[in-house]
Amino acid sequence: MEFSSIYTIWLREIKRFMKDKTRYLGGLINPIGYFVIMGFGLGGAFSDVVEGGNYMQFILPGIIGMALLFTSIFSAISVIFERQFGFLKEMLVAPISRTSIVIGKVLGSATTAMLNGVVLLLIGIVFGIIPAAQLNPVSILIALVFMLLIASSFVALGLALAAKMNSMEGFQFVMGFLVMPVFLLSGVFFPIANLPDFLQVLAYIDPLMYGIEGLRYALLGTSFISPFIALGALLIFNGLMIAVAARLFKKMSA
Amino acid sequence: MARDHMQAAIVLAGVTKKFGAFTAVNHVSLTIPQGEIFGLLGPNGAGKSTTLSMLATLSNPTHGNAEVWGFDTTTQKDEVRKNIGMVFQDYSLDDELTGFENMDFHGRLFGMTAEERGKRIHELLNLVDLGEKANNQVKTYSGGMKRRLEIARALLHVPKVLFLDEPTIGLDPQTRRKLWDYIAQINKSQGITIILTTHYMDEADALCSRIGIMDKGEIIALDSPQKLKAKLGGDIISLAINPSFHAPATAALSEEKFVREVKPFDHHLNVVVENGAYAIPKIMELAQKNKWHVDSVSVKEPTLEDVFIHFTGKSLREEEGDEKGRMRNMARMMGRR
Ligand SMILES: Nc1ncnc2c1ncn2[C@@H]1O[C@H](COP(=O)(O)OP(=O)(O)O)[C@@H](O)[C@H]1O
Ligand SMILES: [Mg+2]
Numbered sequence: 001m002e003f004s005s006i007y008t009i010w011l012r013e014i015k016r017f018m019k020d021k022t023r024y025l026g027g028l029i030n031p032i033g034y035f036v037i038m039g040f041g042l043g044g045a046f047s048d049v050v051e052g053g054n055y056m057q058f059i060l061p062g063i064i065g066m067a068l069l070f071t072s073i074f075s076a077i078s079v080i081f082e083r084q085f086g087f088l089k090e091m092l093v094a095p096i097s098r099t100s101i102v103i104g105k106v107l108g109s110a111t112t113a114m115l116n117g118v119v120l121l122l123i124g125i126v127f128g129i130i131p132a133a134q135l136n137p138v139s140i141l142i143a144l145v146f147m148l149l150i151a152s153s154f155v156a157l158g159l160a161l162a163a164k165m166n167s168m169e170g171f172q173f174v175m176g177f178l179v180m181p182v183f184l185l186s187g188v189f190f191p192i193a194n195l196p197d198f199l200q201v202l203a204y205i206d207p208l209m210y211g212i213e214g215l216r217y218a219l220l221g222t223s224f225i226s227p228f229i230a231l232g233a234l235l236i237f238n239g240l241m242i243a244v245a246a247r248l249f250k251k252m253s254a
Numbered sequence: 255m256a257r258d259h260m261q262a263a264i265v266l267a268g269v270t271k272k273f274g275a276f277t278a279v280n281h282v283s284l285t286i287p288q289g290e291i292f293g294l295l296g297p298n299g300a301g302k303s304t305t306l307s308m309l310a311t312l313s314n315p316t317h318g319n320a321e322v323w324g325f326d327t328t329t330q331k332d333e334v335r336k337n338i339g340m341v342f343q344d345y346s347l348d349d350e351l352t353g354f355e356n357m358d359f360h361g362r363l364f365g366m367t368a369e370e371r372g373k374r375i376h377e378l379l380n381l382v383d384l385g386e387k388a389n390n391q392v393k394t395y396s397g398g399m400k401r402r403l404e405i406a407r408a409l410l411h412v413p414k415v416l417f418l419d420e421p422t423i424g425l426d427p428q429t430r431r432k433l434w435d436y437i438a439q440i441n442k443s444q445g446i447t448i449i450l451t452t453h454y455m456d457e458a459d460a461l462c463s464r465i466g467i468m469d470k471g472e473i474i475a476l477d478s479p480q481k482l483k484a485k486l487g488g489d490i491i492s493l494a495i496n497p498s499f500h501a502p503a504t505a506a507l508s509e510e511k512f513v514r515e516v517k518p519f520d521h522h523l524n525v526v527v528e529n530g531a532y533a534i535p536k537i538m539e540l541a542q543k544n545k546w547h548v549d550s551v552s553v554k555e556p557t558l559e560d561v562f563i564h565f566t567g568k569s570l571r572e573e574e575g576d577e578k579g580r581m582r583n584m585a586r587m588m589g590r591r
């Protein structure tokens with residue numbers, strides 16, 4: 001493994017983030033909007049649907065997952081620009097492996113995506129949405145692990161798509177047929193048990209669902225799916241996506 | 255790595271690149287000695303960038319093989335990469351980062367230590383007169399400054415061979431000329447072999463010790479600019495003459511002993527003769543006799559443009575290339591506002 005090249009590529013993403021924090025944190029407007037509007041708007045109607053009855057509490061982990069999903073995919077897809085017109089070639093002509101490029105990109109983009117997630121987590125803490133019992137180092141650490149897995153998996157997925165897509169035109173397609181279903185079926189706003197059977201099957205193959213269930217376990221202390229199953233499913237998805245992205249980068253010629 | 259000094263910097267042996275059924279580079283064989291500034295001259299779409307991309311290990315030849323500094327470009331990619339510096343036709347800087355940070359990123363990827371990087375980055379930024387701009391974001395740079403930064407970056411890891419793909423595309427004439435000075439100076443002071451591509455004949459003429467003229471994926475002529483021009487021989491008399499007279503005039507002129515060659519071009523007829531001053535009166539006499547309407551006459555020594563016209567029957571400029579080439583050039587220029 002080429003740790004120094006991975007670090008270099010990670011460092012570039014961090015430097016870019018530091019120079020333009022507002023743009024990156026702009027990714028928070030949507031999730032916070034959903035959180036406030038859905039939380040207040042549907043909270044009353046849904047109070048008997050979710051366990052314990054606190055709807056805002058129920059959706060917070062999902063909102064964090066949603067923010068991670070969107071920022072990760074967007075950040076990875078921007079590689080299409082780098083691929084078509086520029087900077088990617090600067091990396092491809094360096095004496096480093098394609099796998100290192102992918103891992104560096106995954107870690108860099110995942111780190112900046114996680115900073116969005118952390119802001120939402122802090123909102124949950126500051127406004128007392130997360131139960132006091134969960135405010136301990138172990139729970140927060142578990143939450144961070146799930147956040148990292150969600151972010152890095154979807155960055156890798158985005159990189160795999162970017163390696164295959166020649167223009168931003170395919171992007172609408174990706175949004176409509178991949179990102180939105182993943183988001184809607186992940187159980188952000190309702191327990192997936194409420195879904196009819198055939199949609200539940202789809203929810204069970206939605207990797208984000210496992211991520212959000214893991215976050216629910218960490219932040220609320222209860223979850224529908226065992227945290228171990230959630231962790232296992234996410235780890236498999238993560239490894240698979242990174243392997244696919246690395247493979248496609250190897251095959252890609254500039 | 256002891257290397258024979260007589261060894262070539264680049265060897266291409268029957269290199270072909272196909273994209274599906276389309277052949278972008280067609281059986282190119284070429285040897286470039288160390289220390290040379292070699293130019294690939296040809297219109298957009300000729301296959302220049304594709305050739306460089308294979309030399310830079312970014313794509314593999316469909317047939318044939320290529321060596322850079324003794325290393326095979328398909329089986330020894332990392333060795334090749336360590337020995338080359340690449341300035342792409344497409345803009346390849348990170349606009350958000352500073353000039354120094356772009357350089358530093360490159361040095362780290364090439365495994366240079368912090369000490370080596372610090373020293374050489376400042377040296378090179380000064381070499382291209384960007385020392386004072388080192389800590390400004392690249393998006394504040396002018397087009398010429400960006401190109402100079404790309405060149406400095408390509409030199410950072412002390413490569414043996416520098417590739418410059420259309421180094422002055424989209425720059426104004428004054429900036430282009432200054433960039434030529436930098437390139438010539440780098441060739442001298444760093445003792446580095448330079449391979450550049452261009453579709454500007456003046457650029458190839460000013461910079462290159464040898465030129466390969468490329469068209470439709472093939473090298474159709476290969477020599478020093480002087481010799482290429484000498485091959486045409488003599489002077490070129492350009493007659494601005496109504497195209498309806500082109501056919502009879504070509505026929506009549508070709509009959510004359512003092513005429514070597516007649517080629518129609520735009521609204522002109524280019525007549526290659528041994529001695530222009532001596533030939534003009536004779537040509538005008540013929541024109542009068544046959545009642546061709548000649549609007550103007552000019553004599554010039556052949557340029558590489560004429561060499562290109564001679565070999566291909568078309569102008570470098572009129573071949574402004576395919577849609578993709580144009581798009582890329584646009585993107586390049588926009589990247590360098
Ligand atoms: N990846 C590719 N896929 C298909 N065709 C390509 C590709 N890259 C280049 N070409 C085609 O190959 C030809 C040569 O392109 P290029 O090497 O970029 O020319 P030049 O650099 O001389 O302008 C062009 O017709 C171009 O459209
Ligand atoms: Mg080109």
